[in-house]
Amino acid sequence: xxxxxxxxxxxxxxxxxxxxxxxxxxxAAPRLIQINDVLAEELGLDKNFxxxxxxxxxxxxxxxxxxxxxxxxxxxxxxxxxxVHQLGDGRAMLLGEVxxxxxxxxxxxxxxxxxxxxxxxxxxxxxxxxxxxxxxVSEAIAALRIPTTRSLAAVAxxxxxxxxxxxxxxxxxxxxxSHIRVGTFxxxxxxxxxxxxxxxxxxxxxxxxxxIRFESETYRALLGAVAERQGALIARWLAVGFIHxxxxxxxxxxxxxxxxxxxxxxxxxxxxxxxxxxxxxxxxYAYSNQPSVGAWNLARFSETLLPLxxxxxxxxxxIAQQELERYGWRFKMxxxxxxxxxxxxxxxxxxxxxxxxxxxxxxxxxxxDFTLTFRRLADSVLGPDDDEPVRSLFINPLDFDRWAAVxxxxxxxxxxxxxxxxxxxxxxxxxxxxxxHRVEAVIKAAIKSSDYRPFEEFSRVLSKPYEDxxxxxxYGDAPAEHERVSATFCGT
Ligand code: AMP
Ligand code: MG
Numbered sequence: 304x305x306x307x308x309x310x311x312x313x314x315x316x317x318x319x320x321x322x323x324x325x326x327x328x329x330x331a332a333p334r335l336i337q338i339n340d341v342l343a344e345e346l347g348l349d350k351n352f353x354x355x356x357x358x359x360x361x362x363x364x365x366x367x368x369x370x371x372x373x374x375x376x377x378x379x380x381x382x383x384x385x386x387v388h389q390l391g392d393g394r395a396m397l398l399g400e401v402x403x404x405x406x407x408x409x410x411x412x413x414x415x416x417x418x419x420x421x422x423x424x425x426x427x428x429x430x431x432x433x434x435x436x437x438x439x440v441s442e443a444i445a446a447l448r449i450p451t452t453r454s455l456a457a458v459a460x461x462x463x464x465x466x467x468x469x470x471x472x473x474x475x476x477x478x479x480x481s482h483i484r485v486g487t488f489x490x491x492x493x494x495x496x497x498x499x500x501x502x503x504x505x506x507x508x509x510x511x512x513x514x515i516r517f518e519s520e521t522y523r524a525l526l527g528a529v530a531e532r533q534g535a536l537i538a539r540w541l542a543v544g545f546i547h548x549x550x551x552x553x554x555x556x557x558x559x560x561x562x563x564x565x566x567x568x569x570x571x572x573x574x575x576x577x578x579x580x581x582x583x584x585x586x587x588y589a590y591s592n593q594p595s596v597g598a599w600n601l602a603r604f605s606e607t608l609l610p611l612x613x614x615x616x617x618x619x620x621x622i623a624q625q626e627l628e629r630y631g632w633r634f635k636m637x638x639x640x641x642x643x644x645x646x647x648x649x650x651x652x653x654x655x656x657x658x659x660x661x662x663x664x665x666x667x668x669x670x671x672d673f674t675l676t677f678r679r680l681a682d683s684v685l686g687p688d689d690d691e692p693v694r695s696l697f698i699n700p701l702d703f704d705r706w707a708a709v710x711x712x713x714x715x716x717x718x719x720x721x722x723x724x725x726x727x728x729x730x731x732x733x734x735x736x737x738x739x740h741r742v743e744a745v746i747k748a749a750i751k752s753s754d755y756r757p758f759e760e761f762s763r764v765l766s767k768p769y770e771d772x773x774x775x776x777x778y779g780d781a782p783a784e785h786e787r788v789s790a791t792f793c794g795t
Pocket of ligand 1: 390391392393394395421422423424425426427428429549553554563565
């Protein structure tokens, strides 16, 4: 078979309680919807193979090429605060690992390819809508320079899945640094299998944090390193108005990538308390709660590592607490760096934090559109004559004017010329995000009329979110009142 991926599988070398082996699973009529050629290239995969009958077999889970060793990974997790001791890949199949063009090991995983020993009462399938949603949003997140799992391919199965109604089925092929979650650690810790926790920790260090192998207290260093990556990640979500929606510990990757695109959403008007997920009744995963949920999840992670940190219990807890502090520290650093850049501040000066804070407050009170406001703010750098596009986004434009007067005084201290400040701001404030109403519209066109052109067009625009794309400006617009999406649903 020509062009078969060169699999180099390491997770399967871990003991047998880490996973279940899977058999391929035929689907009725697999049909290719989309291949991500740029990503295929990065992963060192042969595009012609992916488009061949054998490629389609692999991407739909029907038959495996040589070298693939499909498994479902075991994990547990805290879902909305409650511990569930057995979750695991119930609708996902890890095909194996490939080493990409940069020498990084990446998982290739199918989502929606059928039942596994972890499926519980689920059907192991995915609906086309959720596959297209993950494809579009994960690739947009990657283009926004946020670490994330990626989407390699979408395939229709020709079968229907039963949800509230009958929906067309599909399979997503996802690439990830790995699919090891906080919940994977919790799975073994809950079973008091400390040796398995140690093996998993060693595996994660070797794969994701090789630089700490030589530190004297490696498990302690692992905790701190995972905490830092998570802090940096969540700060970046806030900077683009992203709401994950289901930050359970089984959806938190220890590699520091955004994992699981179920009910995620982007803010239109700025509202720190915004929640879109229909299952998040209490607002646990609201936009501005995300930093504290990250800390909560990491505390659960630290608990799984306690026996590896020291002999005495009091020492274990003290070490864990110390390392967990690196989360908040890194979050603050990253938040400051990104938000300062969003306002055109080249270096930190006194009063900057207050300017950021007062602007966010004014945006909230004035129901200003998050993305448009920051994008247009760049034009105001040149002077108040250019303020109208941004100030008109505020219910009371005078609130903007008052704030802008102080902001301009601050900008006067910048050493860079205004044009350079404007350009720098445009490089961090995207014009295009996967707005909820647009995501729904392209999915609807695909499902209702088998029209994938809007999906492809929107994908193309989102792949270059910092450019203006005048011909596609509509994708940057805020939703009209009747277009506004108020609830998103889990990918199940
Ligand atoms: P998620 O909400 O996607 O994070 O999934 C939580 C858990 O439910 C994981 O163990 C999934 O494998 C499982 N799950 C979700 N949907 C399905 C499904 N359709 N069939 C089987 N398992 C599922
Ligand atoms: Mg999940």
